[in-house]
Amino acid sequence: MKPRHRRLAIAVGVITTLGAVAALVLNAFQSNLIFFYSPSQIAASEVPSGRTFRVGGLVEAGSVKREGVAVSFVVTDTAKSVRVRYQGILPDLFKEGKGVVAQGQLRDGVFEARQVLAKHDENYMPPEAVEALRRATKVNAQAATVTEPGR
Structure with missing residues (x-):
């Protein structure tokens, strides 16, 4: 050669x-x-089917139901909500009305979480969750002005 x-x-x-x-x-x-999605995006079917992703927002008050180590709760961004099921021990900081991020997959309209993360201090919330809440609040405010008579 x-x-x-x-x-x-x-x-x-x-x-x-x-x-x-x-x-x-x-x-x-x-x-x-792994991407982050808000409950509003899940309701709009913007999430990938069969893939793991994260959902975040606030734990809806009165929605936590425990059966042994199985827990179900509702995560909301104040506009839409999604039911979450989790099998395991929740973080100590997990509470109703507080921020949470869950990682898992959507199955039959229910988010099956493999991991649940709670906020770590009084002022922290994931930036994606803050943005989702801000967008949902803006949508709620616009809907309120449209439905009020005389405006």
Whole structure:
């Protein structure tokens, strides 16, 4: 084999190997990527079916029901709500009316959570949840002005 052909074969081999490695890394990254959705987005069917994602908002008052280690509760962004089921021990900071983020999948209209995260101090809420609450409040305010007579 001529030196010229050998260099070409090595270059093609290196490029092929780099391409395969890049494809594997991107595939692993995409399969581990978890998006955040608000209850309003879930109600609008904007969530991926069969994929893990996060939902966040406030735990609706009076919605927590416990049966042993099985817990169900409702997460709301003040505009829409989604029922969440969780099998396990909840964080100590989990309370009604407080912020929560749950990770899992949507099955038959109920979010099956594998992990539940509660806020860690009095002022913290995930930025995505704050934005979802802000959008929902704006939508509620616009709906109120449309339904009030004389405006």
